[in-house]
Amino acid sequence: MGTDRHGLTLEINQVNDEFMLSFKALGKLTHDDYAAITPVLESKLGSVKQPKIRxxxxxxxxxxxxxxxxxxxxxxxxxxxxxxxxxxIYGHRDWMDWAARIGSWFIAGEVKHFDDRDAALDWLRRPESANSGR
Structure with a gap:
């Protein structure tokens, strides 16, 4: 019987009311994976009246x-x-473009899929006015 590795790590950086969240998903995620990070996420975001999240x-x-x-x-x-x-969203799977489109239905901002990690991070760091393009 093999061992299925799975997990969800979370890094949170905060400057005033702006947050940069970094998630790393490994394997097939479980309820326990979310149960471990959700209280931390809710506590940090709840400390700000109107957080802005990337x-x-x-x-x-x-x-x-x-x-x-x-x-x-x-x-x-x-x-x-x-x-x-x-x-x-960074990864090399065809379905990730589709996931980014579906994800955009549930958030006010933009969701994009990237095959290149550095391009994804560069896009996230750009000021709002420089947000066009990929």
Missing amino acids: AFVDAEEFRGWEPHAAWDDLKIGLHHGREFTRIA
């Missing part, structure tokens, strides 16, 4: 969600969707 999602080793974990992910998007200004 997020980098490293999905290079992501293999999907268990059903409860998919629901957990959707709940985060629904609860904080108006607060996201940009989400960059």
Whole structure:
């Protein structure tokens, strides 16, 4: 019987009311993966009245969600969707373009998929006025 590695790591950087979140998804995510990070995320974002969030999602080793974990992910998007200004999804899978389009339905900002990690981070760091293009 093999061991299925999975997990979700979160790094949070905050300057005033602006947050840069960095997620790394590994394997097939579970409810327990979200249960570990959600309280930390909610505590930090809840400390600011109107947070502005940019997020980098490293999905290079992501293999999907268990059903409860998919629901957990959707709940985060629904609860904080108006607060996201940009989400960059990094990975080399064809379905990630589709995931970025679907994700944009749930947030106020832009969601883009990138095959290049540096391009994704550069796009996230650009000022809002320089946000056009890929």
